[in-house]
């Protein structure tokens with residue numbers, strides 16, 4: 001059981017139990033290497049670069065055979081074989097595994113977002129704690145958005161004013177998120193959706209465009225280019 005950790009001992013849950021079907025590859029995308037590290041490792045290290053995160057629970061599928069080769073050489077990281085059939089269920093199972101005993105904050109991050117900047121993690125934590133309100137990293141939508149009709153044509157343009165693309169990590173009080181996810185069901189695709197359904201209005205914390213979710217093959221080389229540039233000193 002995790003006792004009250006306070007704001008300097010935060011828990012992050014990294015969801016890494018997906019199959020990566022949109023990548024069209026046989027191995028789950030979270031184990032794809034960018035340079036010498038897997039996407040999963042990069043996502044975890046970006047979180048651990050924020051000193052207030054002192055515990056990372058990595059949720060993998062119970063059938064994940066690659067997880068046993070993981071060695072983070074860091075006592076802060078625990079691999080939990082509690083992944084579910086949906087992302088939401090993996091998050092719920094990770095929250096249960098964490099066994100919070102007080103309503104501490106929790107951050108939830110996609111293993112598929114390896115380009116996360118530690119500075120953005122710090123910004124999210126600072127903003128949520130200063131406002132005592134949960135929130136998420138997000139970026140404003142730049143493209144003109146079209147709503148598809150049922151025959152592959154554009155029926156209309158969706159006004160993009162005020163539209164943001166949600167990223168992760170998303171940060172909420174653990175007990176509030178547990179309750180919200182329980183009520184929202186497994187159809188929600190992020191934590192903020194569940195909180196919104198519960199009547200909350202999560203803070204939008206402006207993140208960085210490079211915090212992409214690696215979903216399809218082209219995203220992988222985008223992530224490689226981003227991290228290559230970053231390793232050369234460009235943000």
Ligand SMILES: Nc1ccn([C@@H]2O[C@H](COP(=O)(O)OP(=O)(O)OP(=O)(O)O)[C@@H](O)[C@H]2O)c(=O)n1
Nearest residue numbers: 015016017018019020021022085086090111112
């Ligand atoms: N049942 C699931 C589904 C997804 N995820 C995780 O949630 C993150 C975002 O999900 P997504 O990008 O959709 O990953 P996949 O579900 O693996 O991809 P796909 O939908 O293409 O199968 C990923 O880190 C993925 O590992 C998870 O932990 N459990």
Ligand SMILES: C[C@](O)(CO)[C@H](O)COP(=O)(O)O
Nearest residue numbers: 087110166167168189190213
């Ligand atoms: C949580 C998320 O990354 C926010 O944009 C996104 O909803 C995950 O969606 P996915 O279909 O599970 O990748």
